[in-house]
Amino acid sequence: QVQVVESGGGLVEAGGSLRLSCTASGLTFGKSAMGWFRQAAGKEREGVACIIYNGDRSYYGDSVKGRFAISRDNAKNTLYLQMDSLQPEDPAMYYCAASSLSVCLGTWSSAGGFGDWGQGTQVTVSS
DSSP: OOOOEOOOOOEEETTTTTEEEEEEEOOGGGGGGGGEEOOOHHHHOOEEEETTSSSSOEEETTTTTTTTTEEEEEGGEEEEEOOOOTTTTEEEEEEEEESSSSSOOTTGGTTEEEEEEEOEEEEEEEO
């Protein structure tokens, strides 16, 4: 029923920028908190950012704070992740996920509340 699809990944030089998009269907997008997560080869999945249902509040993982920005356009059922100042440690598969809740729990970074996931989009940073 629920389909989540990411796009916008690719290769970018260190210090550059990339903008990821995520479209979701089969859910009430405007009532769901949304999140971005990533998993690099050989590493555990980590929370990148979470945004509440109306976009008024957002939260970030420590490693991306100040460099990445999450946003949403509820009229288009679309979630975005603007990534600036990309660093060699940022390459990973980036996943979009929808929460069963309207807000981001304290456990959001470990995917608490997130049940519907996209297939991922790969981000690669060249040095």
